[in-house]
Amino acid sequence: MSPRNRILPVFIPHLGCPYHCVFCNQNAITGQDYSASVEMVRNELKQAGCRQDMECVAEPYEVAFYGGSFTAIPEEVQKEFLSVVQPYRKSGWIRSVRCSTRPDAISLHNLSFLREQGVETIELGCQSMVDDVLFRSGRGHSAGDIREAADLIRSQGVHLILQMMTGLPGSDPDKDFLTAVRLADMKPDGVRVYPTVIIRDTPLYDLWQKGEYREHTVEDAVSICSRIVPLFHEKQIPIIRLGLNPSDELSGGIAAGGAYHPSFGELVYSRVMRNRAEDILRNRHLSDVTELHVAPSFVSKMTGNRRCNLEYLSSTFSGTVFRVVPDAFVPEWDVVVPLQKG
Numbered sequence: 001m002s003p004r005n006r007i008l009p010v011f012i013p014h015l016g017c018p019y020h021c022v023f024c025n026q027n028a029i030t031g032q033d034y035s036a037s038v039e040m041v042r043n044e045l046k047q048a049g050c051r052q053d054m055e056c057v058a059e060p061y062e063v064a065f066y067g068g069s070f071t072a073i074p075e076e077v078q079k080e081f082l083s084v085v086q087p088y089r090k091s092g093w094i095r096s097v098r099c100s101t102r103p104d105a106i107s108l109h110n111l112s113f114l115r116e117q118g119v120e121t122i123e124l125g126c127q128s129m130v131d132d133v134l135f136r137s138g139r140g141h142s143a144g145d146i147r148e149a150a151d152l153i154r155s156q157g158v159h160l161i162l163q164m165m166t167g168l169p170g171s172d173p174d175k176d177f178l179t180a181v182r183l184a185d186m187k188p189d190g191v192r193v194y195p196t197v198i199i200r201d202t203p204l205y206d207l208w209q210k211g212e213y214r215e216h217t218v219e220d221a222v223s224i225c226s227r228i229v230p231l232f233h234e235k236q237i238p239i240i241r242l243g244l245n246p247s248d249e250l251s252g253g254i255a256a257g258g259a260y261h262p263s264f265g266e267l268v269y270s271r272v273m274r275n276r277a278e279d280i281l282r283n284r285h286l287s288d289v290t291e292l293h294v295a296p297s298f299v300s301k302m303t304g305n306r307r308c309n310l311e312y313l314s315s316t317f318s319g320t321v322f323r324v325v326p327d328a329f330v331p332e333w334d335v336v337v338p339l340q341k342g
């Protein structure tokens, strides 16, 4: 992370959440079975070297309240958390605050209070834009609530990050793609895309065990995300996270099934490049060796893990061997196949 984006995360697992969304176990994901207290935030700030009595001499931090529904916490508690940060905003060590929350916990009153306290970014957990999927996931709000909350947040000049999931109960690739289209229409400042992972001690784990939920495999997730990623790129919406952050807990067995892979983003970006090459290669005359020209930073994405993309293309376009060529004239995400003689 560049020093300009220094984030001081404060985990408040499930704090404020009025329902238990079927897929969610924030304690397992954050590796923290308690919520940070106001005193802990104070200590974190001190340990990070922030000072109240001295002007900032380093890149300032952004404090990020993650893992719960910040705006659904009683307002006095929100105030207590945010009041700890204020002296450090004055001395310049904290430049802003961000929080994640639910769409049905956003109001004009709350937004103006948050802005006064330095909250510049809200990450809104949307998960799906299909009401039936939201209902079956135990979200307790509708797609209409998401649109209203997003409009309100944008109208108050607060940066908006939208989070979506793929492979939730009742969803399918078309519904996941539709969700991405609808999120893009809301013109967020960024998105996070999380394929569903079956975490132990969740209602989803029980549904899966009873055979009432079909696992969203890594391959399912790579396939749908490789359709979603180009859509957000086209609309110039930054994807700030693709897949759950890898952790010892998740890799150690808390992720019982579903689309967990420590290098999930790389798998998807590699598939995006493969799809692109495949589109271009169809209807082309190919000789024995075909060159795929890509931006130098995209060579490994085009090649794929253990050359899987090249092997796939060779078996799809049988008789042709593929070679990836770094080419500084090719834009990122593009593939150029030079015309071949003969």
Ligand code: SF4
Pocket (backbone or CB within 6 Å): 014, 017, 019, 020, 021, 024, 025, 026, 067, 068, 069, 102, 125
């Ligand atoms: S998904 Fe969000 S709202 Fe639902 S239980 Fe988890 S933290 Fe709370």
